[in-house]
Amino acid sequence: MEENVIYTRELTKRFGTFTAVDRISFNVRRGEIFGFLGANGAGKTTAMRMLCGLSVPTAGEGRVAGFDIATEAEEVKKHIGYMSQRFSLYEDLKIWENLRLFGGIYGMKDKEIARKTDEMLTDLGFESVRDTFVRALPLGWKQKLAFSVSIFHEPRVVFLDEPTGGVDPVTRRQFWELIYRAADRGITVFVTTHYMDEAEYCDRVSIMVDGRIEALDTPERLRARFQAATMDEVFQQLARKAVRKSD
Protein backbone atom coordinates (compact mmCIF):
# COMPACT_ATOMS: atom_id res chain seq x y z
CA MET A 1 0.00 0.00 0.00
CA GLU A 2 3.01 2.24 0.52
CA GLU A 3 2.90 2.91 -3.22
CA ASN A 4 1.97 6.54 -2.67
CA VAL A 5 5.06 8.25 -1.37
CA ILE A 6 3.39 11.63 -1.39
CA TYR A 7 -0.29 11.91 -0.51
CA THR A 8 -2.25 15.12 0.01
CA ARG A 9 -5.94 15.76 0.64
CA GLU A 10 -7.34 19.28 0.58
CA LEU A 11 -3.96 20.67 1.64
CA THR A 12 -4.31 24.39 2.32
CA LYS A 13 -2.06 27.22 3.44
CA ARG A 14 -3.39 30.64 4.27
CA PHE A 15 -1.35 33.69 5.23
CA GLY A 16 -3.89 35.98 6.90
CA THR A 17 -6.67 36.39 4.35
CA PHE A 18 -4.48 35.29 1.45
CA THR A 19 -4.86 31.65 0.43
CA ALA A 20 -1.53 30.67 -1.06
CA VAL A 21 -2.40 27.01 -1.51
CA ASP A 22 -6.06 26.19 -1.95
CA ARG A 23 -7.19 22.63 -1.13
CA ILE A 24 -4.84 20.68 -3.34
CA SER A 25 -5.09 16.88 -3.50
CA PHE A 26 -2.78 14.56 -5.37
CA ASN A 27 -0.69 11.41 -4.96
CA VAL A 28 2.80 10.63 -6.18
CA ARG A 29 3.87 7.02 -6.60
CA ARG A 30 7.20 5.54 -5.67
CA GLY A 31 9.88 6.06 -8.31
CA GLU A 32 7.76 8.55 -10.21
CA ILE A 33 9.10 11.81 -11.63
CA PHE A 34 6.44 14.34 -10.77
CA GLY A 35 6.56 17.77 -12.39
CA PHE A 36 5.05 20.55 -10.30
CA LEU A 37 4.35 23.50 -12.58
CA GLY A 38 2.85 26.91 -12.08
CA ALA A 39 3.54 30.56 -12.75
CA ASN A 40 5.42 32.61 -10.17
CA GLY A 41 3.10 33.25 -7.24
CA ALA A 42 0.85 30.30 -8.07
CA GLY A 43 1.75 28.68 -4.77
CA LYS A 44 4.27 26.04 -5.87
CA THR A 45 6.96 26.98 -3.41
CA THR A 46 4.52 27.22 -0.51
CA ALA A 47 3.11 23.79 -1.32
CA MET A 48 6.59 22.35 -1.58
CA ARG A 49 7.66 23.92 1.69
CA MET A 50 4.70 22.27 3.42
CA LEU A 51 5.61 18.90 1.95
CA CYS A 52 9.19 19.33 3.19
CA GLY A 53 8.05 20.06 6.72
CA LEU A 54 9.26 23.66 6.50
CA SER A 55 5.81 25.14 6.81
CA VAL A 56 2.76 23.97 8.74
CA PRO A 57 -0.47 23.50 6.73
CA THR A 58 -3.47 25.62 7.72
CA ALA A 59 -5.90 22.85 6.82
CA GLY A 60 -6.05 19.54 5.05
CA GLU A 61 -3.80 16.55 5.26
CA GLY A 62 -0.49 15.55 3.78
CA ARG A 63 1.75 12.53 4.13
CA VAL A 64 5.28 12.19 2.80
CA ALA A 65 7.18 8.89 2.98
CA GLY A 66 4.43 7.66 5.27
CA PHE A 67 4.69 10.46 7.81
CA ASP A 68 2.22 13.22 8.53
CA ILE A 69 3.69 16.56 7.44
CA ALA A 70 1.91 18.48 10.18
CA THR A 71 2.67 16.30 13.17
CA GLU A 72 5.74 14.31 12.11
CA ALA A 73 7.79 16.95 10.32
CA GLU A 74 11.02 15.73 11.92
CA GLU A 75 10.49 12.21 10.55
CA VAL A 76 9.55 13.60 7.16
CA LYS A 77 12.79 15.57 7.04
CA LYS A 78 14.86 12.43 7.66
CA HIS A 79 13.39 10.70 4.62
CA ILE A 80 13.50 13.45 2.05
CA GLY A 81 16.16 15.27 0.12
CA TYR A 82 15.85 18.91 -0.81
CA MET A 83 17.55 21.05 -3.40
CA SER A 84 16.54 24.70 -3.53
CA GLN A 85 16.47 26.95 -6.53
CA ARG A 86 19.48 28.82 -5.31
CA PHE A 87 22.55 26.72 -5.66
CA SER A 88 23.20 25.64 -2.13
CA LEU A 89 26.41 23.92 -1.17
CA TYR A 90 29.17 25.47 0.89
CA GLU A 91 31.44 27.22 -1.58
CA ASP A 92 34.32 27.48 0.85
CA LEU A 93 34.34 23.76 1.56
CA LYS A 94 35.92 21.11 -0.63
CA ILE A 95 33.67 18.68 -2.45
CA TRP A 96 34.35 15.79 -0.10
CA GLU A 97 33.86 18.06 2.91
CA ASN A 98 30.40 19.02 1.69
CA LEU A 99 29.55 15.36 1.27
CA ARG A 100 30.79 14.48 4.72
CA LEU A 101 28.91 17.39 6.26
CA PHE A 102 25.58 16.46 4.71
CA GLY A 103 26.16 12.77 5.41
CA GLY A 104 26.74 13.73 9.03
CA ILE A 105 23.67 15.94 9.17
CA TYR A 106 21.53 13.05 7.91
CA GLY A 107 23.05 10.78 10.52
CA MET A 108 25.05 8.53 8.20
CA LYS A 109 27.91 6.45 9.59
CA ASP A 110 31.47 7.53 8.71
CA LYS A 111 32.16 4.30 6.80
CA GLU A 112 29.00 4.66 4.81
CA ILE A 113 29.85 8.26 4.01
CA ALA A 114 33.30 7.24 2.77
CA ARG A 115 31.88 4.44 0.60
CA LYS A 116 29.11 6.60 -0.85
CA THR A 117 31.53 9.46 -1.50
CA ASP A 118 33.77 7.26 -3.64
CA GLU A 119 30.82 5.75 -5.42
CA MET A 120 29.22 9.07 -6.18
CA LEU A 121 32.35 10.85 -7.36
CA THR A 122 33.13 7.94 -9.71
CA ASP A 123 29.58 8.00 -10.94
CA LEU A 124 29.75 11.71 -11.76
CA GLY A 125 33.29 11.49 -13.10
CA PHE A 126 34.31 13.94 -10.37
CA GLU A 127 37.21 11.92 -8.83
CA SER A 128 39.78 14.48 -9.95
CA VAL A 129 38.01 17.37 -8.22
CA ARG A 130 37.44 15.65 -4.90
CA ASP A 131 39.74 18.14 -3.14
CA THR A 132 38.57 21.14 -5.13
CA PHE A 133 36.67 23.96 -3.47
CA VAL A 134 33.09 24.04 -4.65
CA ARG A 135 33.39 27.70 -5.62
CA ALA A 136 35.92 26.72 -8.30
CA LEU A 137 33.44 24.49 -10.15
CA PRO A 138 31.39 25.58 -13.18
CA LEU A 139 27.69 26.17 -12.44
CA GLY A 140 26.54 23.04 -14.27
CA TRP A 141 28.89 20.88 -12.16
CA LYS A 142 27.75 22.57 -9.01
CA GLN A 143 24.13 21.78 -9.80
CA LYS A 144 24.89 18.14 -10.52
CA LEU A 145 26.79 18.00 -7.27
CA ALA A 146 23.98 19.69 -5.35
CA PHE A 147 21.53 17.14 -6.71
CA SER A 148 23.85 14.28 -5.78
CA VAL A 149 24.17 15.73 -2.29
CA SER A 150 20.39 15.93 -1.96
CA ILE A 151 20.09 12.17 -2.64
CA PHE A 152 23.33 11.26 -0.84
CA HIS A 153 21.48 9.75 2.09
CA GLU A 154 19.17 7.70 -0.16
CA PRO A 155 15.95 9.53 0.69
CA ARG A 156 12.53 8.18 -0.28
CA VAL A 157 11.63 11.44 -2.06
CA VAL A 158 13.74 14.28 -3.36
CA PHE A 159 12.25 17.75 -3.78
CA LEU A 160 13.88 19.87 -6.47
CA ASP A 161 12.91 23.52 -6.59
CA GLU A 162 13.75 24.84 -10.05
CA PRO A 163 17.01 22.93 -10.05
CA THR A 164 18.23 23.86 -13.53
CA GLY A 165 17.92 27.64 -13.45
CA GLY A 166 20.56 29.46 -15.46
CA VAL A 167 22.32 26.55 -17.17
CA ASP A 168 22.61 25.68 -20.83
CA PRO A 169 20.40 23.02 -22.52
CA VAL A 170 23.21 20.46 -22.75
CA THR A 171 23.90 20.63 -19.03
CA ARG A 172 20.19 20.52 -18.34
CA ARG A 173 19.93 17.34 -20.39
CA GLN A 174 22.81 15.82 -18.37
CA PHE A 175 21.10 16.90 -15.19
CA TRP A 176 17.96 15.07 -16.24
CA GLU A 177 20.02 11.93 -16.85
CA LEU A 178 20.88 12.05 -13.16
CA ILE A 179 17.23 12.47 -12.27
CA TYR A 180 16.26 9.42 -14.35
CA ARG A 181 18.96 7.34 -12.71
CA ALA A 182 17.73 8.34 -9.26
CA ALA A 183 14.15 7.49 -10.21
CA ASP A 184 15.31 4.09 -11.52
CA ARG A 185 16.79 3.42 -8.09
CA GLY A 186 13.35 3.99 -6.61
CA ILE A 187 13.80 7.57 -5.42
CA THR A 188 10.67 9.58 -6.07
CA VAL A 189 11.42 12.92 -7.71
CA PHE A 190 9.22 15.94 -7.11
CA VAL A 191 10.41 18.78 -9.31
CA THR A 192 9.30 22.33 -10.04
CA THR A 193 10.51 23.96 -13.19
CA HIS A 194 10.06 26.91 -15.49
CA TYR A 195 11.25 25.08 -18.58
CA MET A 196 8.37 23.47 -20.43
CA ASP A 197 10.68 21.14 -22.33
CA GLU A 198 11.58 19.70 -18.93
CA ALA A 199 7.91 19.12 -18.22
CA GLU A 200 7.94 16.68 -21.10
CA TYR A 201 10.55 14.60 -19.27
CA CYS A 202 8.24 14.03 -16.29
CA ASP A 203 6.06 10.98 -15.80
CA ARG A 204 3.18 13.14 -14.67
CA VAL A 205 2.72 16.88 -14.44
CA SER A 206 0.50 19.07 -12.32
CA ILE A 207 -0.17 22.68 -13.17
CA MET A 208 -1.05 25.11 -10.42
CA VAL A 209 -3.01 28.29 -11.05
CA ASP A 210 -3.90 30.68 -8.22
CA GLY A 211 -3.18 28.15 -5.50
CA ARG A 212 -5.22 25.33 -7.06
CA ILE A 213 -4.21 22.40 -9.19
CA GLU A 214 -5.91 23.01 -12.54
CA ALA A 215 -4.60 19.97 -14.38
CA LEU A 216 -2.78 16.79 -13.48
CA ASP A 217 -1.85 14.04 -15.91
CA THR A 218 0.89 12.64 -18.10
CA PRO A 219 2.31 15.15 -20.59
CA GLU A 220 0.84 13.22 -23.55
CA ARG A 221 -2.66 13.19 -22.16
CA LEU A 222 -2.49 16.84 -21.15
CA ARG A 223 -1.43 17.79 -24.65
CA ALA A 224 -4.28 15.74 -26.09
CA ARG A 225 -6.82 17.19 -23.70
CA PHE A 226 -5.86 20.78 -24.43
CA GLN A 227 -5.24 20.02 -28.12
CA ALA A 228 -1.77 21.47 -27.85
CA ALA A 229 1.42 20.53 -29.63
CA THR A 230 3.67 21.26 -26.67
CA MET A 231 3.45 21.47 -22.89
CA ASP A 232 4.22 25.16 -23.27
CA GLU A 233 0.87 25.69 -25.01
CA VAL A 234 -0.92 23.70 -22.34
CA PHE A 235 0.70 25.86 -19.71
CA GLN A 236 -0.12 29.10 -21.50
CA GLN A 237 -3.79 28.15 -21.83
CA LEU A 238 -4.06 27.44 -18.13
CA ALA A 239 -1.89 30.24 -16.85
CA ARG A 240 -3.92 32.79 -18.79
CA LYS A 241 -6.81 32.11 -16.44
CA ALA A 242 -4.79 33.33 -13.48
CA VAL A 243 -6.34 36.20 -11.56
CA ARG A 244 -3.41 36.70 -9.23
CA LYS A 245 -0.56 38.78 -10.42
CA SER A 246 2.74 37.00 -10.57
CA ASP A 247 5.44 38.51 -8.39
Add this chain to the structure above:
Amino acid sequence: MKQFLSFVRKEFRQIFRDRRTLLILLIMPLMLVLLLGYAIKTELNDARVAVFDPSKDTETRRVIERIQASEYFTVVRELDSPDEIGEVFKSGDIGLVVVFSERFASDMPSGEASIQLIADGTDPNQASLLTSYAQGVLSSYQAELLEQSRVPTRIDVVTRMLYNPQGESAYNFVPGVMGVVLMLICAMMTSVSIVREKETGTMEILLASPMRPIHIILSKMTPYFTLSVTNVVTILLLAVFVMGVPIRGSLLWLAVVSAVFIVVALSLGLLISTLVDSQMAALLASGVGLMMPTLVFSGLIFPLESMPAALRWIADLIPARWYISAMRKIMIQGVDASCFAVELCVLLAMAAVLVAVAWKKFKIRLG
Protein backbone atom coordinates in the same frame (compact mmCIF):
# COMPACT_ATOMS: atom_id res chain seq x y z
CA MET B 1 24.97 14.63 18.50
CA LYS B 2 26.81 13.45 15.41
CA GLN B 3 24.89 16.02 13.38
CA PHE B 4 25.90 18.69 15.80
CA LEU B 5 29.56 17.71 15.71
CA SER B 6 29.61 17.50 11.91
CA PHE B 7 28.22 20.98 11.79
CA VAL B 8 30.56 22.43 14.40
CA ARG B 9 33.49 20.92 12.52
CA LYS B 10 32.27 22.59 9.34
CA GLU B 11 31.92 25.94 11.13
CA PHE B 12 35.47 25.76 12.45
CA ARG B 13 36.75 24.74 9.04
CA GLN B 14 35.07 27.73 7.43
CA ILE B 15 36.44 30.09 10.05
CA PHE B 16 39.98 28.75 9.81
CA ARG B 17 39.80 28.84 6.03
CA ASP B 18 39.01 32.52 6.05
CA ARG B 19 42.56 33.43 7.02
CA ARG B 20 42.18 37.16 6.85
CA THR B 21 39.15 37.31 9.11
CA LEU B 22 40.68 34.85 11.52
CA LEU B 23 43.85 36.88 11.70
CA ILE B 24 41.88 40.01 12.39
CA LEU B 25 39.89 38.25 15.07
CA LEU B 26 42.95 36.92 16.84
CA ILE B 27 45.43 39.72 16.30
CA MET B 28 43.20 42.76 16.57
CA PRO B 29 42.46 42.41 20.29
CA LEU B 30 46.17 42.04 21.01
CA MET B 31 46.98 45.07 18.89
CA LEU B 32 44.32 47.07 20.71
CA VAL B 33 45.76 46.18 24.09
CA LEU B 34 49.31 46.93 23.01
CA LEU B 35 48.43 50.16 21.26
CA LEU B 36 46.28 51.50 24.05
CA GLY B 37 48.76 50.25 26.60
CA TYR B 38 51.80 51.84 25.09
CA ALA B 39 49.99 54.92 23.91
CA ILE B 40 49.84 55.75 27.60
CA LYS B 41 53.19 57.42 27.95
CA THR B 42 55.26 55.93 30.69
CA GLU B 43 58.08 58.41 30.22
CA LEU B 44 57.95 62.09 30.97
CA ASN B 45 60.10 64.69 29.30
CA ASP B 46 60.04 68.39 30.02
CA ALA B 47 56.39 68.50 30.97
CA ARG B 48 55.30 72.09 31.23
CA VAL B 49 54.56 73.27 34.73
CA ALA B 50 53.05 76.45 36.11
CA VAL B 51 53.72 77.65 39.63
CA PHE B 52 51.62 79.70 41.99
CA ASP B 53 53.78 80.94 44.80
CA PRO B 54 52.10 83.45 47.14
CA SER B 55 54.91 83.03 49.66
CA LYS B 56 57.88 83.91 47.46
CA ASP B 57 60.59 83.05 49.98
CA THR B 58 63.89 81.25 49.73
CA GLU B 59 62.41 77.84 50.44
CA THR B 60 59.81 78.04 47.70
CA ARG B 61 62.54 79.31 45.35
CA ARG B 62 64.59 76.25 46.16
CA VAL B 63 61.68 73.88 45.53
CA ILE B 64 60.92 75.57 42.22
CA GLU B 65 64.57 75.40 41.21
CA ARG B 66 64.53 71.78 42.14
CA ILE B 67 61.53 71.06 39.96
CA GLN B 68 63.08 73.08 37.17
CA ALA B 69 66.32 71.16 37.50
CA SER B 70 64.70 67.80 37.10
CA GLU B 71 64.70 66.41 33.60
CA TYR B 72 60.98 65.81 33.72
CA PHE B 73 59.69 69.31 34.20
CA THR B 74 60.07 72.77 32.81
CA VAL B 75 58.56 75.63 34.75
CA VAL B 76 57.11 77.92 32.14
CA ARG B 77 54.83 80.24 34.06
CA GLU B 78 54.39 81.86 37.40
CA LEU B 79 50.80 82.63 38.22
CA ASP B 80 49.71 85.74 40.05
CA SER B 81 46.45 84.44 41.42
CA PRO B 82 44.79 81.05 41.94
CA ASP B 83 42.05 82.12 39.51
CA GLU B 84 44.50 81.63 36.71
CA ILE B 85 44.75 77.89 37.35
CA GLY B 86 41.62 76.94 35.44
CA GLU B 87 42.58 79.14 32.55
CA VAL B 88 46.07 77.63 32.43
CA PHE B 89 44.59 74.18 31.98
CA LYS B 90 42.15 75.38 29.38
CA SER B 91 44.96 76.73 27.26
CA GLY B 92 46.06 73.13 27.20
CA ASP B 93 49.83 73.28 27.13
CA ILE B 94 50.36 73.02 30.84
CA GLY B 95 49.84 69.70 32.55
CA LEU B 96 50.61 70.46 36.17
CA VAL B 97 50.25 73.39 38.51
CA VAL B 98 52.30 73.53 41.70
CA VAL B 99 50.71 75.64 44.43
CA PHE B 100 52.59 76.65 47.57
CA SER B 101 50.94 77.56 50.83
CA GLU B 102 51.36 81.10 52.12
CA ARG B 103 54.24 81.72 54.56
CA PHE B 104 55.83 78.55 53.29
CA ALA B 105 59.30 78.91 54.79
CA SER B 106 58.10 79.98 58.21
CA ASP B 107 55.56 77.16 58.31
CA MET B 108 58.08 74.51 57.44
CA PRO B 109 59.24 73.63 60.96
CA SER B 110 55.67 73.18 62.18
CA GLY B 111 54.79 70.98 59.21
CA GLU B 112 52.10 73.31 58.06
CA ALA B 113 53.89 74.17 54.87
CA SER B 114 52.14 72.47 52.04
CA ILE B 115 52.44 72.04 48.32
CA GLN B 116 49.43 71.26 46.23
CA LEU B 117 49.88 69.50 42.91
CA ILE B 118 46.99 70.13 40.56
CA ALA B 119 46.71 68.13 37.38
CA ASP B 120 44.24 67.98 34.53
CA GLY B 121 42.11 64.91 35.19
CA THR B 122 40.52 64.81 31.76
CA ASP B 123 43.51 62.73 30.82
CA PRO B 124 43.74 60.65 33.96
CA ASN B 125 46.69 58.61 32.77
CA GLN B 126 48.82 61.61 32.06
CA ALA B 127 47.64 63.36 35.20
CA SER B 128 48.54 60.54 37.54
CA LEU B 129 51.89 60.19 35.83
CA LEU B 130 52.66 63.89 36.25
CA THR B 131 51.66 64.01 39.89
CA SER B 132 53.56 60.90 40.82
CA TYR B 133 56.74 62.19 39.15
CA ALA B 134 56.32 65.51 40.86
CA GLN B 135 55.80 63.76 44.15
CA GLY B 136 58.98 61.85 43.51
CA VAL B 137 60.93 65.02 42.92
CA LEU B 138 59.52 66.64 46.03
CA SER B 139 60.11 63.72 48.32
CA SER B 140 63.71 63.35 47.28
CA TYR B 141 64.14 67.03 48.01
CA GLN B 142 62.63 66.52 51.43
CA ALA B 143 64.88 63.59 52.09
CA GLU B 144 67.89 65.80 51.38
CA LEU B 145 66.58 68.45 53.72
CA LEU B 146 66.23 65.89 56.45
CA GLU B 147 69.72 64.61 55.89
CA GLN B 148 71.15 68.08 56.22
CA SER B 149 68.78 68.39 59.17
CA ARG B 150 69.03 72.09 59.26
CA VAL B 151 65.59 72.25 60.71
CA PRO B 152 62.98 69.59 61.28
CA THR B 153 61.03 69.96 58.12
CA ARG B 154 57.91 68.48 56.76
CA ILE B 155 56.27 69.50 53.56
CA ASP B 156 52.77 68.32 53.08
CA VAL B 157 52.15 67.34 49.45
CA VAL B 158 48.55 67.28 48.40
CA THR B 159 47.51 66.02 45.03
CA ARG B 160 44.37 67.15 43.41
CA MET B 161 43.00 66.04 40.10
CA LEU B 162 40.78 68.52 38.38
CA TYR B 163 37.81 67.21 36.36
CA ASN B 164 38.30 63.56 37.35
CA PRO B 165 38.70 63.59 41.09
CA GLN B 166 38.77 59.81 41.49
CA GLY B 167 41.83 59.63 39.29
CA GLU B 168 40.76 56.41 37.64
CA SER B 169 43.43 53.90 36.99
CA ALA B 170 45.45 53.90 33.84
CA TYR B 171 44.53 50.26 33.34
CA ASN B 172 40.90 50.96 32.71
CA PHE B 173 41.28 50.32 29.03
CA VAL B 174 41.75 46.57 29.43
CA PRO B 175 38.14 45.81 30.42
CA GLY B 176 37.04 48.25 27.74
CA VAL B 177 38.95 46.41 25.06
CA MET B 178 37.50 43.13 26.25
CA GLY B 179 33.97 44.48 26.04
CA VAL B 180 34.46 45.81 22.53
CA VAL B 181 36.24 42.71 21.25
CA LEU B 182 33.65 40.31 22.63
CA MET B 183 30.87 42.40 21.12
CA LEU B 184 32.64 42.36 17.79
CA ILE B 185 33.34 38.64 17.66
CA CYS B 186 30.12 37.36 19.16
CA ALA B 187 27.53 39.69 17.77
CA MET B 188 29.03 40.74 14.48
CA MET B 189 30.57 37.44 13.45
CA THR B 190 27.59 35.34 14.54
CA SER B 191 25.09 37.50 12.71
CA VAL B 192 27.20 37.62 9.56
CA SER B 193 27.77 33.90 9.59
CA ILE B 194 24.07 33.05 10.02
CA VAL B 195 22.99 35.59 7.43
CA ARG B 196 25.54 34.20 5.00
CA GLU B 197 23.74 30.87 5.14
CA LYS B 198 20.50 32.66 4.39
CA GLU B 199 22.08 34.55 1.54
CA THR B 200 23.64 31.53 -0.13
CA GLY B 201 20.54 29.40 0.34
CA THR B 202 22.20 26.82 2.54
CA MET B 203 19.91 27.78 5.43
CA GLU B 204 16.95 26.41 3.43
CA ILE B 205 18.77 23.12 3.00
CA LEU B 206 19.64 22.98 6.68
CA LEU B 207 16.06 23.69 7.72
CA ALA B 208 14.80 20.98 5.35
CA SER B 209 17.29 18.57 6.91
CA PRO B 210 16.63 16.67 10.12
CA MET B 211 18.94 19.06 11.92
CA ARG B 212 16.95 20.88 14.60
CA PRO B 213 17.01 24.69 14.52
CA ILE B 214 18.34 24.84 18.06
CA HIS B 215 21.30 22.70 16.94
CA ILE B 216 21.95 24.94 13.98
CA ILE B 217 22.09 27.94 16.28
CA LEU B 218 24.15 26.25 18.95
CA SER B 219 26.67 24.97 16.45
CA LYS B 220 26.89 28.44 14.95
CA MET B 221 27.62 29.84 18.38
CA THR B 222 30.10 27.24 19.56
CA PRO B 223 33.06 28.38 17.44
CA TYR B 224 32.53 32.04 18.23
CA PHE B 225 32.17 31.24 21.89
CA THR B 226 35.49 29.39 21.72
CA LEU B 227 37.12 32.27 19.87
CA SER B 228 35.81 34.73 22.43
CA VAL B 229 37.16 32.73 25.32
CA THR B 230 40.52 32.48 23.55
CA ASN B 231 40.52 36.23 23.15
CA VAL B 232 39.60 36.92 26.75
CA VAL B 233 42.42 34.67 27.88
CA THR B 234 45.02 36.17 25.54
CA ILE B 235 44.01 39.72 26.41
CA LEU B 236 44.29 38.93 30.09
CA LEU B 237 47.64 37.18 29.70
CA LEU B 238 49.00 40.08 27.72
CA ALA B 239 47.61 42.59 30.16
CA VAL B 240 49.04 40.84 33.19
CA PHE B 241 52.41 39.68 31.93
CA VAL B 242 53.31 42.33 29.39
CA MET B 243 51.51 45.43 30.54
CA GLY B 244 51.67 44.66 34.22
CA VAL B 245 47.96 45.22 34.75
CA PRO B 246 46.88 43.64 38.01
CA ILE B 247 43.94 41.27 38.37
CA ARG B 248 43.01 41.92 41.94
CA GLY B 249 39.65 40.21 42.12
CA SER B 250 38.47 36.66 41.69
CA LEU B 251 39.16 34.88 38.42
CA LEU B 252 36.03 32.82 38.89
CA TRP B 253 33.78 35.88 38.94
CA LEU B 254 35.68 37.28 36.03
CA ALA B 255 34.86 34.12 34.07
CA VAL B 256 31.22 34.12 35.17
CA VAL B 257 30.60 37.75 34.23
CA SER B 258 32.41 37.29 30.92
CA ALA B 259 30.35 34.20 30.10
CA VAL B 260 27.09 36.05 30.78
CA PHE B 261 28.24 38.93 28.60
CA ILE B 262 29.21 36.54 25.79
CA VAL B 263 25.71 35.04 25.91
CA VAL B 264 24.24 38.54 25.65
CA ALA B 265 26.43 39.35 22.67
CA LEU B 266 25.72 36.03 20.94
CA SER B 267 21.98 36.48 21.24
CA LEU B 268 22.29 40.03 19.93
CA GLY B 269 24.03 38.52 16.92
CA LEU B 270 21.26 35.96 16.52
CA LEU B 271 18.64 38.68 16.80
CA ILE B 272 20.33 40.76 14.11
CA SER B 273 20.52 37.71 11.86
CA THR B 274 16.74 37.30 12.07
CA LEU B 275 16.14 40.93 11.17
CA VAL B 276 18.29 41.30 8.07
CA ASP B 277 18.74 39.33 4.88
CA SER B 278 22.18 40.20 3.59
CA GLN B 279 25.67 39.99 5.02
CA MET B 280 26.18 43.65 4.24
CA ALA B 281 23.11 44.59 6.24
CA ALA B 282 24.25 42.37 9.10
CA LEU B 283 27.65 44.05 9.11
CA LEU B 284 26.06 47.48 9.08
CA ALA B 285 23.52 46.64 11.74
CA SER B 286 26.09 45.18 14.09
CA GLY B 287 28.70 47.80 13.20
CA VAL B 288 26.55 50.88 13.52
CA GLY B 289 23.95 49.46 15.84
CA LEU B 290 26.27 47.71 18.25
CA MET B 291 29.92 48.58 17.83
CA MET B 292 29.56 52.34 17.64
CA PRO B 293 27.43 52.67 20.77
CA THR B 294 29.65 50.15 22.49
CA LEU B 295 32.76 52.18 21.70
CA VAL B 296 31.17 55.48 22.60
CA PHE B 297 29.28 54.47 25.71
CA SER B 298 31.70 51.94 27.08
CA GLY B 299 33.72 54.65 28.75
CA LEU B 300 36.70 53.47 26.74
CA ILE B 301 37.08 56.76 24.92
CA PHE B 302 34.88 59.22 26.78
CA PRO B 303 34.41 58.96 30.54
CA LEU B 304 30.77 58.22 31.30
CA GLU B 305 30.87 60.53 34.30
CA SER B 306 31.31 63.55 32.11
CA MET B 307 28.37 62.73 29.83
CA PRO B 308 25.05 64.55 30.04
CA ALA B 309 22.34 62.64 31.92
CA ALA B 310 20.36 61.79 28.77
CA LEU B 311 23.37 60.13 27.21
CA ARG B 312 24.07 58.24 30.40
CA TRP B 313 20.56 56.75 30.23
CA ILE B 314 21.30 55.57 26.73
CA ALA B 315 24.58 54.17 27.96
CA ASP B 316 22.64 52.14 30.51
CA LEU B 317 21.04 50.23 27.63
CA ILE B 318 24.41 49.16 26.27
CA PRO B 319 25.39 45.74 27.63
CA ALA B 320 29.10 46.46 27.29
CA ARG B 321 28.79 49.41 29.67
CA TRP B 322 27.71 47.04 32.46
CA TYR B 323 30.26 44.43 31.54
CA ILE B 324 33.10 46.91 31.48
CA SER B 325 32.02 48.41 34.76
CA ALA B 326 31.88 45.00 36.42
CA MET B 327 35.25 44.03 34.95
CA ARG B 328 36.84 47.22 36.26
CA LYS B 329 35.56 46.44 39.69
CA ILE B 330 36.76 42.85 39.57
CA MET B 331 40.11 43.37 37.89
CA ILE B 332 41.30 46.72 39.07
CA GLN B 333 39.50 47.41 42.30
CA GLY B 334 39.39 43.79 43.37
CA VAL B 335 36.10 44.14 45.17
CA ASP B 336 33.85 41.23 46.01
CA ALA B 337 30.64 40.09 44.40
CA SER B 338 28.29 42.35 46.34
CA CYS B 339 29.85 45.42 44.71
CA PHE B 340 29.13 44.36 41.15
CA ALA B 341 25.85 42.55 41.85
CA VAL B 342 23.92 45.28 40.04
CA GLU B 343 26.01 44.91 36.89
CA LEU B 344 25.72 41.14 36.97
CA CYS B 345 21.95 41.26 37.47
CA VAL B 346 21.50 43.74 34.63
CA LEU B 347 23.56 41.52 32.35
CA LEU B 348 21.61 38.41 33.38
CA ALA B 349 18.32 40.18 32.73
CA MET B 350 19.55 41.37 29.34
CA ALA B 351 20.69 37.84 28.50
CA ALA B 352 17.31 36.34 29.45
CA VAL B 353 15.32 38.88 27.44
CA LEU B 354 17.58 38.73 24.40
CA VAL B 355 17.73 34.94 24.27
CA ALA B 356 13.93 34.76 24.50
CA VAL B 357 13.33 37.41 21.85
CA ALA B 358 15.99 36.10 19.46
CA TRP B 359 14.70 32.55 19.76
CA LYS B 360 11.12 33.61 19.19
CA LYS B 361 12.09 35.64 16.15
CA PHE B 362 14.08 32.75 14.75
CA LYS B 363 11.10 30.40 15.22
CA ILE B 364 8.74 32.83 13.48
CA ARG B 365 10.96 32.85 10.45
CA LEU B 366 10.73 29.08 10.28
CA GLY B 367 6.91 29.01 10.34
